[in-house]
Amino acid sequence: MSTRLSRCLKAMQTVGFWRSTENGKTPSLELLHHGTVYANQLQHHWLSMRQLAVNFGHIEHTTEMIDQSRFSFTHSKQFREQFQQLRQLYPSRAKCPTVLKHQNSMPSNSKSNTIFQHQSNVTQLITDFFVEPHRGLEHFYNLQRESKIWWMRYSSNPSRYAIVPYDCHADLEYCQAIDIKAGFGEAGEVTVEQLSLVPLPAGNDFELPDARTTKMQLPMVIRSVIELEPATCALLLDGCDHGRESRSLLLNRVLAPYQCGIVAMQKTEKSSTELHDLCVHMVDVLQSARLRLHFIDDQGYSLVKNKEEMTQRLEQSDYLGVPYVLLLDERQSLTNGLMQLRSRDTQLAEMIHISDLPDYLLNIFRSF
Numbered sequence: 001m002s003t004r005l006s007r008c009l010k011a012m013q014t015v016g017f018w019r020s021t022e023n024g025k026t027p028s029l030e031l032l033h034h035g036t037v038y039a040n041q042l043q044h045h046w047l048s049m050r051q052l053a054v055n056f057g058h059i060e061h062t063t064e065m066i067d068q069s070r071f072s073f074t075h076s077k078q079f080r081e082q083f084q085q086l087r088q089l090y091p092s093r094a095k096c097p098t099v100l101k102h103q104n105s106m107p108s109n110s111k112s113n114t115i116f117q118h119q120s121n122v123t124q125l126i127t128d129f130f131v132e133p134h135r136g137l138e139h140f141y142n143l144q145r146e147s148k149i150w151w152m153r154y155s156s157n158p159s160r161y162a163i164v165p166y167d168c169h170a171d172l173e174y175c176q177a178i179d180i181k182a183g184f185g186e187a188g189e190v191t192v193e194q195l196s197l198v199p200l201p202a203g204n205d206f207e208l209p210d211a212r213t214t215k216m217q218l219p220m221v222i223r224s225v226i227e228l229e230p231a232t233c234a235l236l237l238d239g240c241d242h243g244r245e246s247r248s249l250l251l252n253r254v255l256a257p258y259q260c261g262i263v264a265m266q267k268t269e270k271s272s273t274e275l276h277d278l279c280v281h282m283v284d285v286l287q288s289a290r291l292r293l294h295f296i297d298d299q300g301y302s303l304v305k306n307k308e309e310m311t312q313r314l315e316q317s318d319y320l321g322v323p324y325v326l327l328l329d330e331r332q333s334l335t336n337g338l339m340q341l342r343s344r345d346t347q348l349a350e351m352i353h354i355s356d357l358p359d360y361l362l363n364i365f366r367s368f
Contacts (some may be wrong), residue, residue: 015249017032029119030118038258049150057102059104086098099130108229116191122230128221129224146259147180160183176197178195182238192230200221206219259323274334
């Protein structure tokens with residue numbers, strides 16, 4: 001592994017995103033608190049992506065699931081039961097095309113990752129697209145493009161993502177498959193998503209009416225599989241491996257585990273009650289707006305006495321990928337309600353009035 005990526009792995013461990021242990025030449029990673037918070041955000045965005053017919057939630061893995069190959073899932077008991085539930089419990093949504101989602105806990109597929117391994121089971125985010133048979137390849141190519149763009153959108157280096165053909169066996173007629181991989185130069189690559197186009201078994205059990213013509217037909221299924229924890233680690237490495245002089249973690253501001261922090265400078269020896277009250281009010285305002293606040297010192301804000309302490313707090317926020325920090329000044333903020341909004345990416349701060357929050361911040365995040 002390159003020295004650059006080794007430094008990234010150690011940096012992410014130092015600030016509490018993961019725990020790393022040596023396993024031969026390939027480190028083994030386990031997500032810690034900050035990493036888990038980030039993974040939860042990635043999972044939330046996966047749930048909200050694309051129009052959804054049914055979300056079957058989390059399904060505990062069975063021996064049958066572990067034994068499934070990439071193209072044999074259509075013959076499993078679980079897949080058949082989900083399809084029948086779609087038709088029986090959600091008849092108005094049981095049309096072609098339609099989308100089903102569920103999550104599994106499974107052993108990690110170490111072959112799809114050459115940079116690191118994951119220590120425990122991984123959460124598979126599974127999306128099944130049931131599409132018209134005569135448009136199967138068209139949908140498959142469109143989904144490849146959409147999925148790649150989705151990963152590029154949340155990356156600090158969009159050029160590292162590539163669509164790589166998967167070698168299907170010759171006897172798998174009509175099957176198609178690709179992997180979306182994040183490349184890290186000579187260090188290797190990580191598979192962040194697998195897409196497979198698979199025909200359904202013949203018969204009436206899997207027929208759906210066409211949404212336009214209502215004619216019954218046997219759809220094809222396109223399955224997307226994202227291993228949440230390895231994909232999370234890949235995005236974190238991507239945010240660290242940005243090649244800039246800054247040591248910031250450049251996480252997408254919508255997906256970042258924490259969107260804003262609060263640091264207040266006290267000018268007097270003993271901080272005033274008014275400054276504490278203002279900080280508490282700002283915490284309440286940001287949380288009421290559902291902005292994810294970085295809880296510094298377990299209280300949602302941090303009081304500093306000098307510029308050195310301020311610099312330390314800002315560096316800590318940058319290492320955690322916090323996009324914005326509100327800088328309060330004991331005299332100015334209490335006198336006229338002005339404060340500074342400091343950007344992680346530019347290292348610059350702009351003046352803003354308390355009355356403009358939280359709408360100003362919300363507009364920034366909505367604009368992405």
